[in-house]
Amino acid sequence: MDDSVIIKIERLAKRFPVGTGEFTALHNISLTFQKGEFTGLVGPSGSGKxxxxxxxxxxxxxxxxxxxxVGRSVKGLTHKQAAYLRNYNIGFIFQTYNLLQVYTVFENIEFALLLQNHTAAQRKKAVMEALDWVGLTDKFNSKPSQLSGGECQRVAIARAMVKRPxxxxxxxxxxxxxAKNSHNIVQMMKRLNKELNTTFIFATHDEKVMHYLDRIITLRDGAVDEDRLILTRENQLLC
Amino acid sequence: MLAFKLAFRNLLGAGLRTWLNVTVLSIAFVVIVFYSGMLDGWNRQALTDTKNWEVGFGQLWHPNYDPFDPFCLQDAHAPITGKTKALAELGQITPILITQATIYPQGRMQNIFLKGIDPNQKIIQLPTSELNNKTDEVPAIIGKRMAEEAKIKQGDRLLVRWRDKNGTFDTREVKIVSVFNCNVQSVDNKQIWIPLKTLQQITGLENEATLFIAGSAFKNQTLTPWQFKELKYLLREIDEIIQTKKVGAGVIYGLLLSIALLAIFDTQVLSVFRRQKEIGTYIALGMTRAQVVAIFTIEGSAHSLLAILLGTLWGSPLLWHLQNSGIPMPKSVDSMGVSISENIFPVYSMGLILSTVLLVIISATIVSYFPTRKITKLRPTDALKGKIQ
Incomplete structure (x- = not known):
């Protein structure tokens, strides 16, 4: 696999058992993602994003x-290998933030580093840096229940980014x-994408997010309907 | 270490639910320690009292002697001669002569054992020196149970009838010179202690004994026709009664612990059910399923550690107080057939506490683990959505 390619998908199909039959959620998907992309998977509900x-x-x-x-075939991974891959290379951001409610903001972000066995000093430094990226340094000791939705999502971004995936x-x-928070969040991710060269892939049907994307892959009924690069100045240079 | 750290954070974060479970488990923990300590205390006190008041360091029995057969007594005696006489003179053993007799307190006939003992013996704690009192009648000592049952008190005179060695009835008046208070009912109930020489004389069994009680200096040796009965043999009934009590107590522990463990089990089932999103998040963040199972199991098991801490906090002063002041026992327990004092002083040994701690931790860990096995079957994608599977 080319070094600049981070994800390579060939003729992917995914089927789920439904009753006595099967439901095909994805079929014949072939895609390649380069390092540093800021890509969105868009499409209606149930399209397979x-x-x-x-x-x-x-x-x-x-x-x-x-x-x-990241050069590893997903198909042959054991649970343990998959966990390792997620732990060191992949960060997740969820619609409902999925913050751990009994932990403080600091502990939520630190969690990702605890799994990587960093020392306390290393963890503290990295967490404070991540809090600085998302502008929540003053909220480090708050619990998620004390934060607004926008702040929670910023914590989730910091948690995903703190391990530099x-x-x-x-x-x-x-x-x-x-709308305001959506713009802020996406701008923040865009900035981190540029500064840290982290690849971002979104599943979204939010028009506000789409404005910031470099590439939009439209899925419809489990298949790629359209895959287009957005002609930003950087993309024009790339093309 | 990470799993412990996370488990404790989650556990403490759960607030009231955690403390309710911990409180119930701490009650079970303290009750188990208390009840076992009480049984151990009772056991120890019963063994010590029986040894001090009745059996000494073993007994030498006449071959025909059977403590459960009063009719054996007329044939269960032999002369104190040779080695036994020498040992008795050295104070290593003390002879006891036993015969059946009848008393007539307040005009009612009552069968008793008349026991003869050397007033100067130092092997058992019976206040036999009281038998040295000079009286016109035969001096006698009885226990408080005997006194209460026959309505006799110190200073009372009592008509005693017995058969001598030839089977001839004879009667004498005895004077109760002392009523002793003792926890061992087998030296008290239905028996009167008089000087050995007197009993030997009135029964015509001069220089004879039914058994000898051995002191600490006695070394087991062949003393024909006497048969040595070890302490273990003589105390076996107490052991058996205590063992039976422990089985009964085990059922109570089981019930108590089950209630507490059921609460933990319930919490664990609910946790796996309600915290699926959290489980999915852990997996998404890079934890293996085994690590998540470990967190949840340790979390459940940590209830037991907190319960032990809490139990130690509130239980220690209570148990310490009971250990020092004792637990008053009702008089009716005397009829249970085992030595029991007015106050039982519980004994909390290190072994008892450690075994209870281990019991609580291991059982809590097992009930915590079983519900969490479900996690290994959860699909992370469904878990993240919080879907009930």
């Missing part, structure tokens, strides 16, 4: 086809936010 994101994130397995993430997968990150 989240399923594709889950397979890329090794939370689910393909029924057919090949998926390589190669890839961040965001499933409808702005769906629960108002």
């Amino acid at each position: 989240t399923t594709l994101l889950n397979i890329i994130g090794t939370l689910d397995y393909p029924s057919e086809g090949e998926v390589e993430v 190669l890839l961040v997968l965001a499933d409808e990150p702005s769906a629960n936010l108002d």
Whole structure:
């Protein structure tokens, strides 16, 4: 696999058992993602965006086809290998933030580093830096229940970014936010994408998010309907 | 270490639910320690009292002697001669002569054992020196149970009838010179202690004994026809009664612990059910399923650690107080057939506390683990959505 390619998908199909039959959520998907992309998977509900994101994130397995993430084939991964891959290379951002309610903001962000066995000093430094990225340094000791939706999502971004992953997968990150917060969140991720060269893949149908994307992959009924690069100045240079 | 850290954070974060479970489990913990301590205290006191008041460091029985057969007594005696006489003179053993007799307190006939003992013996704690009192009648000592049952008090005179060695009835008046208070009912109930020489004389069994009680200096040796009965043999009934009591107590522990463990089990089932999103998040963040199972199991098991801490906090002063002041026992327990004092002083040994701690931790860990096995079957994608599976 080319060094600049972070994800390679070939003839991917995903089927789920439904009653006595099967439901095909994805079929014949072939895509390649480069390092540093800021890409959105868009499409109506049920088009397969989240399923594709889950397979890329090794939370689910393909029924057919090949998926390589950071040079590792997803199909043959054991639970342990998949956990390792997620731990060191993939960050997740969820629609409902999925923050751990009994932990403070600091502890929520620190959690990702605890799994990587960093020392307390290293963790503190990295968490404070991540809090600085998302502008929540003053809220480090707050519990998620004391934060607004926008702040919670910023904590989730910091948690995903603190371990400096190669890839961040965001499933409808702005769906629960108002327009202002949505813009702020996406701008923040865009900035981190540029500064840290982290690949971001979104599942979204939020028009506000789409304005910031470099590439939009439209899914319809489990297949790629359209895959287009947005002609930003950087993309023009790339083309 | 990480799993412990996370488990404790989650546990303390759960607030009231955690403390309710911990409180119930701490009650079970303290009750188990208390009840076991009480049984151990009772056991120890019963063994010590029986040894001090009745059996000494073993007994030498006449081959025909059977403590459960009063009719054996007329054939269960032999002369104190040779080695036994020498040992008795050295104070290593003390002879006891036993015969059946009848008393007539307040005009009612009552069968008793008349026991002869050397007033100067130092092997058992019976206040036999009181038998040295010079009286016109035969001096006698009885226990408080005997006194209460026959309505006799110190200073009373009592008509005693017995058969001598030839089967001839004879009667004498005895004077109660002392009523002793003792926890061992087998030296008290239905028996009167008089000087050995007197009993030997009135029964015509000069220089004879039914058994000998051995002191600490006695070394087991062949003393024909006497048969040595070890302390273990003589105390076996107490052991058996205590063992039976422990089985009964085990049922109570089981019930108490079950209530507490059921609460933990319930919490664990609910946790796995309600915290699926959290489980999904852990997996998404890079934890293996085994790590998540470990967190949840340790979380459940940590209830037991907190319960032990809490139990120690509120239980220690209570148990310490009971250990020092004792637990008053009702008089009716005397009829249970085992030595029991007016106050039982519980004994909390290190072994008892450690075994109870281990019991609580291990059982809490097991009930915590079973519900969490479900996590290994959860699909992370469904868990993240909080879908009930």
